[in-house]
Amino acid sequence: xxxxxxxxxxxxxxxxxxxxxxxxxxxxxxxxxxxxxxxxxxxxxxxxxxxxxxxxxxxxxxxxxxxxxxxxxxxxxxxxxxxxxxxxxxxxxxxxxxxxxxxxxxxxxxxxxxxxxxxxxxxxxxxxxxxxxxxxxxxxxxxxxxxxxxxxxxxxxxxxxxxxxxxxxxxxxxxxxxxxxxxxxxxxxxxxxxxxxxxxxxxxxxxxxxxxxxxxxxxxxxxxxxxxxxxxxxxxxxxxxxxxxxxxxxxxxxxxxxxxxxxxxxxxxxxxxxxxxxxxxxxxxxxxxxxxxxxxxxxxxxxxxxxxxxxxxxxxxxxxxxxxxxxxxxxxxxxxxxxxxxxxxxxxxxxxxxxxxxxxxxxxxxxxxxxxxxxxxxxxxxxxxxxxxxxxxxxxxxxxxxxxxxxxxxxxxxxxxxxxxxxxxxxxxxxxxxxxxxxxxxxxxxxxxxxxxxxxxxxxxxx
Numbered sequence: 001x002x003x004x005x006x007x008x009x010x011x012x013x014x015x016x017x018x019x020x021x022x023x024x025x026x027x028x029x030x031x032x033x034x035x036x037x038x039x040x041x042x043x044x045x046x047x048x049x050x051x052x053x054x055x056x057x058x059x060x061x062x063x064x065x066x067x068x069x070x071x072x073x074x075x076x077x078x079x080x081x082x083x084x085x086x087x088x089x090x091x092x093x094x095x096x097x098x099x100x101x102x103x104x105x106x107x108x109x110x111x112x113x114x115x116x117x118x119x120x121x122x123x124x125x126x127x128x129x130x131x132x133x134x135x136x137x138x139x140x141x142x143x144x145x146x147x148x149x150x151x152x153x154x155x156x157x158x159x160x161x162x163x164x165x166x167x168x169x170x171x172x173x174x175x176x177x178x179x180x181x182x183x184x185x186x187x188x189x190x191x192x193x194x195x196x197x198x199x200x201x202x203x204x205x206x207x208x209x210x211x212x213x214x215x216x217x218x219x220x221x222x223x224x225x226x227x228x229x230x231x232x233x234x235x236x237x238x239x240x241x242x243x244x245x246x247x248x249x250x251x252x253x254x255x256x257x258x259x260x261x262x263x264x265x266x267x268x269x270x271x272x273x274x275x276x277x278x279x280x281x282x283x284x285x286x287x288x289x290x291x292x293x294x295x296x297x298x299x300x301x302x303x304x305x306x307x308x309x310x311x312x313x314x315x316x317x318x319x320x321x322x323x324x325x326x327x328x329x330x331x332x333x334x335x336x337x338x339x340x341x342x343x344x345x346x347x348x349x350x351x352x353x354x355x356x357x358x359x360x361x362x363x364x365x366x367x368x369x370x371x372x373x374x375x376x377x378x379x380x381x382x383x384x385x386x387x388x389x390x391x392x393x394x395x396x397x398x399x400x401x402x403x404x405x406x407x408x409x410x411x412x413x414x415x416x417x418x419x420x421x422x423x424x425x426x427x428x429x430x431x432x433x434x435x436x437x438x439x440x441x442x443x444x445x446x447x448x449x450x451x452x453x454x455x456x457x458x459x460x461x462x463x
Contacts, residue, residue, distance in 0.1 A: 005027070005380070006054075007052065010035070024053075025380065060369065066314070073441040115425060117322075145427045151182075152225050199226050225261040235267055273302055285354060288327055332346070349397055385399060390408065
């Protein structure tokens with residue numbers, strides 16, 4: 001099949017960052033084959049189906065570089081807690097009771113939510129493995145919805161003294177052995193869904209776990225992702241245990257590299273940023289989560305000025321509390337402007353780069369996705385700007401970053417296939433997915449005791 005997306009306002013994200021009016025894009029099979037005018041493309045590709053995109057914006061599908069899909073079932077249960085309390089009091093205990101069926105339903109809902117908000121590539125960090133089959137549950141959700149991305153086999157190997165539930169703790173050898181099996185089962189060259197590996201964080205993983213992760217990634221050429229310098233607690237733990245920051249320690253043991261995607265990096269110091277740059281380690285920026293958990297404001301402008309690759313992310317829906325990169329783009333710009341009291345420190349154009357081409361670079365796919373150019377994969381979204389929130393419209397990038405709500409996406413294509421067309425998700429029954437997610441969310445909260453947070457008293461102030 002071939003399609004011509006015709007007469008749109010086109011944000012290409014190509015090297016020249018061209019924004020074209022009344023532009024058209026031709027798709028054949030899974031690739032973009034041409035960008036030109038409608039008249040030219042109809043002449044060159046006479047059998048292509050025309051997709052009318054008047055009063056629409058076309059842009060590359062966005063890349064969400066960090067989430068935890070199972071947390072879809074936990075939205076709103078962790079309000080007004082810092083990370084350690086949030087994890088030990090709500091998220092960890094909920095994880096203990098998570099089943100593969102819960103994980104599958106949560107991942108389906110998270111993928112649908114992501115598609116609806118224009119995300120075509122996800123990095124899922126799945127660290128709950130109290131029962132077999134968790135990775136399979138998430139991979140199956142990616143396959144059903146057509147999502148592109150990485151399902152990263154996470155693990156926790158210590159931390160009981162910090163409140164990590166014992167049931168979540170695994171021996172590193174077991175976790176890495178399972179990760180290897182999953183990679184051998186699912187990873188194919190050029191495959192739309194790949195399995196990576198994800199040691200959790202410095203206060204929940206021992207040195208052996210990090211070293212075994214590096215060995216496995218070298219062996220399987222797999223993506224690594226981990227949490228880094230998210231809160232001051234990580235820095236305190238690393239200083240006590242290793243006499244260094246977590247960034248310094250992971251550099252010293254040979255863990256960091258160009259295949260590592262470090263989530264958060266809120267408390268990276270100038271020396272840590274130089275280390276990240278030296279190893280070409282990438283960063284996943286989670287502005288909404290960093291504010292929700294009161295973790296802080298990461299030094300993103302400093303990273304960008306240094307040359308570190310930064311992608312945008314939502315984080316898990318228990319700490320953001322959704323998968324919208326529209327919200328993440330707006331927060332990514334506004335938090336830096338306010339924190340630095342500098343309106344020019346980061347622009348709408350730059351945060352759109354973080355959400356698209358830089359996100360693609362962060363996961364090693366910049367040659368395949370992240371921009372609309374001939375030869376790249378056909379991952380794109382169509383936005384209907386004919387609504388009261390985005391109009392009157394003067395500049396499409398500004399309108400998307402600062403004005404859009406995130407529900408303006410009407411059509412999404414991944415790998416040349418429509419995963420949503422004219423507002424209808426194609427791979428699954430969306431209503432049934434939402435219904436099942438609510439059932440499983442209620443049941444998981446009941447089983448884990450997290451339903452106590454549903455019945456909280458009214459709190460006008462936290463003091």
